Amino acid sequence: MIVQEKLNHFINTNRELIGQELQYHLKQLDIPEQLKASMIYSTEAGGKRLRPILLMASFDAYNHDNNKVLSSAVALEMIHTYSLIHDDLPAMDDDDLRRGQPTNHIKFDEATAILAGDGLLTLSFELISNDLHLTDGEKVQIIQLLSTASGPKGMVAGQIRDMEAERKAVTLEELETIHTLKTGELFRFAIRSGAYLGGATNEQIKHLDQFAHYLGLIFQVQDDILDVTGDAAKIGKPVGSDEANDKNTYVKLLGIEGAVEKKENYVTKAKKELSDADADTSHLMSLVDYFSKRDH
Numbered sequence: 001m002i003v004q005e006k007l008n009h010f011i012n013t014n015r016e017l018i019g020q021e022l023q024y025h026l027k028q029l030d031i032p033e034q035l036k037a038s039m040i041y042s043t044e045a046g047g048k049r050l051r052p053i054l055l056m057a058s059f060d061a062y063n064h065d066n067n068k069v070l071s072s073a074v075a076l077e078m079i080h081t082y083s084l085i086h087d088d089l090p091a092m093d094d095d096d097l098r099r100g101q102p103t104n105h106i107k108f109d110e111a112t113a114i115l116a117g118d119g120l121l122t123l124s125f126e127l128i129s130n131d132l133h134l135t136d137g138e139k140v141q142i143i144q145l146l147s148t149a150s151g152p153k154g155m156v157a158g159q160i161r162d163m164e165a166e167r168k169a170v171t172l173e174e175l176e177t178i179h180t181l182k183t184g185e186l187f188r189f190a191i192r193s194g195a196y197l198g199g200a201t202n203e204q205i206k207h208l209d210q211f212a213h214y215l216g217l218i219f220q221v222q223d224d225i226l227d228v229t230g231d232a233a234k235i236g237k238p239v240g241s242d243e244a245n246d247k248n249t250y251v252k253l254l255g256i257e258g259a260v261e262k263k264e265n266y267v268t269k270a271k272k273e274l275s276d277a278d279a280d281t282s283h284l285m286s287l288v289d290y291f292s293k294r295d296h
């Protein structure tokens with residue numbers, strides 16, 4: 001199989017697997033119907049599952065027994081989904097559409113959307129703590145990494161910094177700090193926890209950590225580029241919405257050409273870190289290009 005076909009196969013198989021696992025864990029819940037419907041609605045709404053796929057690719061560089069990694073991958077997608085439900089709320093971005101469909105609070109109501117997010121966040125930790133494939137030490141380590149990445153020192157800090165920076169001019173450095181926290185920390189968790197569960201050494205994890213940092217930035221630059229050059233039907237929101245909402249983006253600070261150049265620079269740096277990680281990182285290597293060229 002050529003490299004691209006191998007990657008597509010890896011992505012499609014794991015995307016399906018994550019979808020099935022999410023369904024399995026949510027559909028069996030004996031909880032109030034409206035809450036359950038709301039949690040299922042947003043987890044089934046057509047996300048790309050990039051974070052769990054990354055986690056599995058990072059694990060796959062060191063180990064092939066998928067059983068060990070599924071709960072962390074599913075928990076990560078639950079936390080990502082919670083963050084989007086809350087991000088879309090009237091108190092935050094006040095968005096009506098997500099992935100081309102009504103946002104959770106539009107489909108249900110605001111209180112249900114808040115609780116669905118709370119439910120997904122907390123369920124994610126329960127899932128890891130109940131995983132019989134993990135040792136107690138592994139559970140504690142994963143829960144520690146995931147809570148730090150998603151909590152007030154990680155994604156939550158990024159979200160509030162992003163809100164505080166609204167309608168203010170920020171420097172490139174400030175913009176990258178916001179992205180590193182708001183989006184990058186979950187990518188970093190994906191890469192670090194996958195490698196840790198797979199049995200990578202501390203030295204390898206150090207390179208992968210740096211790799212994850214660049215990958216998070218590649219993701220974000222491409223997100224900003226897509227907002228200008230993308231296809232509304234594919235990105236699931238109107239083109240130009242960042243400019244219309246006066247958002248701080250790479251394109252605003254550097255122009256399209258500058259943003260593309262920046263992204264290419266990060267692609268080179270990310271690939272260098274991967275080569276230094278000294279493992280079979282072929283899926284991760286192809287995922288760098290996938291991230292940098294994605295169209296949605």
Ligand SMILES: CC(C)=CCC/C(C)=C/COP(=O)(O)OP(=O)(O)O
Nearest residue numbers: 083084086087093155156159182183
């Ligand atoms: C704690 C919370 C609520 C975190 C939200 C994190 C997050 C990555 C939101 C989406 O960012 P965005 O607004 O830049 O993206 P989009 O355009 O997809 O809404």
Ligand SMILES: C=C(C)CCOP(=O)(O)OP(=O)(O)O
Nearest residue numbers: 046047048049050099183223
């Ligand atoms: C961090 C941002 C910009 C939110 C969207 O992330 P994704 O583009 O990974 O969202 P889905 O595939 O899950 O919709």
